[in-house]
Amino acid sequence: MTFTTDAIVLKILKTGESDRLVTFLTRDRGVLKAFAKAANRPKNKLHMATNLFCYGRFTFYEGATAIKVEECDLNETFFGLQSDIAKLSLAQYFNELIIETAPKETEANEELRLLLNSLYFLAGDQKDRRLLKPIFELRLASEIGYMPSLIACRQCGAFETDPMYFNEETGELTCCDCHEKGAVRYPLAVITAMRHIIYSELGKLFTLTLSEEHIPMLTQASEKYLLNVVQKKFKSLDFYKAVCE
Numbered sequence: 001m002t003f004t005t006d007a008i009v010l011k012i013l014k015t016g017e018s019d020r021l022v023t024f025l026t027r028d029r030g031v032l033k034a035f036a037k038a039a040n041r042p043k044n045k046l047h048m049a050t051n052l053f054c055y056g057r058f059t060f061y062e063g064a065t066a067i068k069v070e071e072c073d074l075n076e077t078f079f080g081l082q083s084d085i086a087k088l089s090l091a092q093y094f095n096e097l098i099i100e101t102a103p104k105e106t107e108a109n110e111e112l113r114l115l116l117n118s119l120y121f122l123a124g125d126q127k128d129r130r131l132l133k134p135i136f137e138l139r140l141a142s143e144i145g146y147m148p149s150l151i152a153c154r155q156c157g158a159f160e161t162d163p164m165y166f167n168e169e170t171g172e173l174t175c176c177d178c179h180e181k182g183a184v185r186y187p188l189a190v191i192t193a194m195r196h197i198i199y200s201e202l203g204k205l206f207t208l209t210l211s212e213e214h215i216p217m218l219t220q221a222s223e224k225y226l227l228n229v230v231q232k233k234f235k236s237l238d239f240y241k242a243v244c245e
């Protein structure tokens with residue numbers, strides 16, 4: 001049986017003489033692994049299309065025990081990611097997060113749109129990568145069912161006080177009067193940015209701006225919350241931090 005769907009390459013592993021085992025995020029079937037026969041040979045028709053971050057319309061053959069890549073109509077390579085080690089490692093972190101959290105064997109349209117948009121802004125230098133990271137992390141947490149609860153103070157319902165307190169383990173918010181033990185103090189501007197990330201429509205998601213002094217706080221809140229949700233360490237994240245510090 002063959003099927004065709006939009007897909008992006010998340011990871012490649014050389015296997016056998018010249019084959020590749022490729023991990024994809026697909027629109028219709030979520031994260032899947034497929035063999036690309038002879039794709040490690042430069043002249044093979046799948047060589048280009050099964051490089052990291054290549055996006056296009058892929059046709060797969062599903063056999064009894066494995067899935068094979070048949071062909072690809074390549075759309076985008078995100079070539080701009082290759083020029084800068086910080087961009088590349090951040091993009092690899094995005095890929096690792098997707099592999100860990102996106103659905104399998106079912107549609108993953110929202111996750112695919114989020115990844116494609118994030119890579120587009122990252123590759124083209126269209127957005128400060130220090131904002132792309134929290135945008136991706138918090139939005140992904142929301143897409144996979146762990147949207148933080150940021151509408152109002154969980155105790156008294158106050159919508160806005162400055163500061164507010166965010167609990168990085170539960171994803172809950174309290175105001176400056178009700179703040180709970182364990183919740184971390186954040187300026188309202190940071191909470192407003194987090195609200196933008198989780199509640200705005202995708203078309204407006206990347207319009208987020210934040211003052212220089214608040215960026216590290218947004219970075220901390222989103223990373224801690226996401227890692228609490230996912231419960232895993234990511235080598236690519238350690239590497240990204242190492243090259244950026």
Ligand SMILES: [Zn+2]
Binds near residue numbers: 153155175178179
């Ligand atoms: Zn309150």
